[in-house]
Amino acid sequence: MNDSAPPPTLIVNARLVNEGREFDADLRMADGRIEAIGSGLSARPGETVIDAGGRRLLPGMIDDQVHFREPGLEYKGDIATESAAAAAGGLTSFMEMPNTSPPTLDSAALEDKYRRAAGRAWSNYAFYLGTSTGNIEAIRALDPKTAPGVKVFMGASTGNMLVDDPEVLDAVFRDAPTPIITHCEDTPTIDAELAKYREKYGDAIPVEYHGEIRSREACIKSTRLAIELARRHDARLHVLHISTADELALFERGPLIRADGSRKRITAETCVHFLRFDSRDYATRGNFIKCNPAIKDSTDREALIDALAGDVIDVLATDHAPHTLEEKQHGYLRAPSGLPLVQFALSAALECVHEGRLSTAQVVQKFAHAPAQLFDVRERGFLREGYRADLVLIDDTPFTVERSQVLSKCGWSPFEGTTFRSRVASTWVNGHLVWDGRALVGSPRGQRLEFDR
Incomplete structure (x- = not known):
């Protein structure tokens, strides 16, 4: 397992969807967490900057x-x-x-x-x-x-x-x-x-x-x-x-x-x-x-x-x-x-x-x-500062599900032949980019969920 820290990342010009609201903002990830959400966040030296171009950014x-x-x-x-x-x-x-x-x-x-x-x-x-x-x-x-x-x-x-x-x-x-x-x-x-x-x-x-x-x-x-x-x-x-x-x-x-x-x-x-x-x-x-x-x-x-x-x-x-x-x-x-x-x-x-x-x-x-x-899940499920950086960027570009795209071991999907109007453009798990819209990236980054009970 690769335990390296995720690269600091700034997503700008995103349409955040969280807790009943949709709003335009930037979001910074650092050390696997959401460090800041706000407008006009400035890039830091060495930070990866992603321009969302107005696309929707959701919690994972x-x-x-x-x-x-x-x-x-x-x-x-x-x-x-x-x-x-x-x-x-x-x-x-x-x-x-x-x-x-x-x-x-x-x-x-x-x-x-x-x-x-x-x-x-x-x-x-x-x-x-x-x-x-x-x-x-x-x-x-x-x-x-x-x-x-x-x-x-x-x-x-x-x-x-x-x-x-x-x-x-x-x-x-x-x-x-x-x-x-x-x-x-x-x-x-x-x-x-x-x-x-x-x-x-x-x-x-x-x-x-x-x-x-x-x-x-x-x-x-x-x-x-x-x-x-x-x-x-x-x-x-x-x-x-x-x-x-x-x-x-x-x-x-x-x-x-x-x-x-x-x-x-x-x-x-x-x-x-x-x-x-x-x-x-x-x-x-x-x-x-x-x-x-x-x-x-x-x-x-x-x-x-x-x-x-x-x-x-x-x-x-x-x-x-x-x-x-x-x-x-x-x-x-x-x-x-x-x-x-x-x-x-x-x-x-x-x-x-x-x-x-x-x-x-x-x-x-x-x-x-x-x-x-x-389920009392600790620090996940929301776009909140301090929470784990599990994020999904959505691209409203239609695609048709084909069997060749299926990653499940069984190799088929009940949605084959269905055209959807939104696709997952990027997925971050604990601050690491793991899906770039075309393929898996890096190595598995999942962590054991914790429960506040």
Whole structure:
């Protein structure tokens, strides 16, 4: 790992987007931090000067939901390859899920992931502790400074990470020392729908029915249970990848941080693919947009965008989950669920700005500020003097996603053939330029995320 200090850098003539505002300013980076933000900053001897030419400068995005497949599934992706794709996409920090092989169910497995990431991660990193039917003592013993949260697959995973035992769930929601992060789908409901389609189609179920099999009813039932448990124990709950309009009524409308300084206890998240795809796209993209929870209807997509704008949904993430091209080309029943998304996620989100549905400040709030606030991330997620210099420069030049551009190990993207109107021109991680708009620069510069708890 190269521990050299980043070169002092001055970005001039930028359009900064931060904390609900867009304004023209210069920004200086020194020693890996934002040293100054202001107008008319003068270059110092030996300082690298970058003229932003009026382009938007954002804090680096914080993706609180990725699957980077290491350890155990490195043939799909690993920390190095997937974090490289993230950095190219302006995602300067990530929080990775515990359903690896072996799963991350105790402090030893957690620290093993941190060791793997050191010197190899292009973006800053943190890892969740998972929940199983038998690791409640590991959850109780968790140092809250070592993980962003505890992940619960509420009836929608495999092996002992599927948690549907009422006593186990009650103990987790009562005793977890961090926010609880949930995947909410009800397995019995899904199994019943799958049986109906198997009876009609056998093993040749068309992928177009994925959203009917992984149904909205399965999502609603499980989300209601999670919220009930959180209220019973006054737990901090974050419900991942909301995919239906129906679930939105279960959540509080309003900013994550209220006017009195208090924070919502129960929060919601959606993902970029739910903003760009709907059930009509199965006909052309098939298993390449098969994911769990499933992409639903166009009315759901519209409602989710409105819920981001209206502060019903607090966070935007990716649920990046790569599988090989060969795996995705199997029939519906054999093709795994999950999409590689980090590299083009910010460009996809900014399409909502071009369409007039969201402002750039709202994208930054949901994709950078809110994850930092929700998980108590230290000194990241904002353009503030003294904070870590994780930055993204946006260029409003259209480009079309091609397979040859993909940096994820799986080598494909569900966005192939899509033209986006904004691209990532530069990414800085801890003051180091790591992406220049065309290629990775230097070496991995990610650091372990710290939590103010």
